[in-house]
Amino acid sequence: MSSQVSEAAQQLVNSVERVAVVGAGTMGNGIAQVFAQAGYAVLIIDPFEGALDRARGTIENSLGRMVKKEKITADAAQTILARITFEAGIEAAAGASWGIEAVPESEALKEKVISALDAQIVAGGVIASNTSSISITRLANYTERPESFVGMHFMNPVPMMKLVEVIRGHKSSDTVVEATLELSRRLGKEPWEAQDYPGFVANRILAPMLNEAVYALMEGVATREAIDEVMKLGMGHPMGPLALADFIGLDVCLNILELLQDELGDPKYRPCPLLRRMVAAGDLGRKSGRGFYDYS
Ligand SMILES: NC(=O)c1ccc[n+]([C@@H]2O[C@H](COP(=O)([O-])OP(=O)(O)OC[C@H]3O[C@@H](n4cnc5c(N)ncnc54)[C@H](O)[C@@H]3O)[C@@H](O)[C@H]2O)c1
Numbered sequence: 001m002s003s004q005v006s007e008a009a010q011q012l013v014n015s016v017e018r019v020a021v022v023g024a025g026t027m028g029n030g031i032a033q034v035f036a037q038a039g040y041a042v043l044i045i046d047p048f049e050g051a052l053d054r055a056r057g058t059i060e061n062s063l064g065r066m067v068k069k070e071k072i073t074a075d076a077a078q079t080i081l082a083r084i085t086f087e088a089g090i091e092a093a094a095g096a097s098w099g100i101e102a103v104p105e106s107e108a109l110k111e112k113v114i115s116a117l118d119a120q121i122v123a124g125g126v127i128a129s130n131t132s133s134i135s136i137t138r139l140a141n142y143t144e145r146p147e148s149f150v151g152m153h154f155m156n157p158v159p160m161m162k163l164v165e166v167i168r169g170h171k172s173s174d175t176v177v178e179a180t181l182e183l184s185r186r187l188g189k190e191p192w193e194a195q196d197y198p199g200f201v202a203n204r205i206l207a208p209m210l211n212e213a214v215y216a217l218m219e220g221v222a223t224r225e226a227i228d229e230v231m232k233l234g235m236g237h238p239m240g241p242l243a244l245a246d247f248i249g250l251d252v253c254l255n256i257l258e259l260l261q262d263e264l265g266d267p268k269y270r271p272c273p274l275l276r277r278m279v280a281a282g283d284l285g286r287k288s289g290r291g292f293y294d295y296s
Pocket of ligand 1 (some may be wrong): 101133
């Protein structure tokens with residue numbers, strides 16, 4: 001596969017030594033871990049109290065599980081962890097040649113973080129966003145290097161999931177897109193390119209399916225268990241749609257549907273009233289202890 005990569009893209013990937021990941025939450029710590037596993041020196045940056053300790057704990061546990069399963073040795077786990085530096089301030093990203101932001105899904109917040117990252121990443125370096133839904137073309141405008149800005153949409157849990165959706169912004173250069181695909185392969189992932197349209201591929205298709213499952217429940221087509229089992233047994237999905245919506249977070253599902261409806265202007269994406277009602281009630285799925293199922 002790598003033989004199809006242009007020399008310029010190879011060179012860009014080969015120049016990457018230090019990687020800065022901004023945001024040490026669910027996605028950021030997984031992204032830091034996979035880069036460290038692939039041999040990169042990684043900085044993970046988060047100013048919020050406790051975030052870095054939690055990230056370190058999550059990475060230690062994840063590596064510990066890999067040791068238990070004999071996928072890596074205990075020594076290798078230590079070496080991987082030692083490649084990660086935990087920092088509170090964005091200035092620590094100075095000199096890194098690849099930056100990835102994984103802060104919460106708010107454009108105002110991402111604007112701040114991306115422009116701050118732009119001031120630190122080396123000239124010629126790349127900035128990527130892990131956004132699930134915000135336009136890569138718009139986010140690229142918060143840098144002085146829109147041609148070197150891409151979407152790098154990892155899936156949760158990052159160490160387990162093979163897919164990286166690589167999103168080409170309107171001004172992303174061919175070299176940067178190719179380099180992002182190649183770098184993702186070097187992380188052991190299977191990247192696929194998508195154009196910058198709302199929801200890209202994954203959420204454009206997933207969100208309406210989850211929404212339809214909620215409509216089916218609301219209309220009494222079947223019980224929650226029946227809906228989930230039909231999709232598992234009949235379609236080979238590893239998880240039923242209602243259980244998956246609980247896993248993702250019902251507020252996140254609602255946000256994505258609203259974005260698809262607003263930006264594509266098509267009423268077929270309208271969120272199910274039951275989904276809205278559950279979010280209003282604070283039943284957000286696993287993270288709140290209750291969604292379509294009870295996790296208390
Ligand atoms: N969770 C998922 O399943 C998933 C999947 C794919 C993509 N995403 C996307 O990844 C991004 C991050 O999501 P997440 O689930 O990891 O969120 P999260 O809330 O778990 O983590 C976000 C982290 O960013 C930190 N943060 C907030 N402001 C910051 C700042 N100014 N500088 C540095 N760090 C800051 C927070 O302290 C937190 O640790 C979002 O854009 C989301 O849409 C999430």
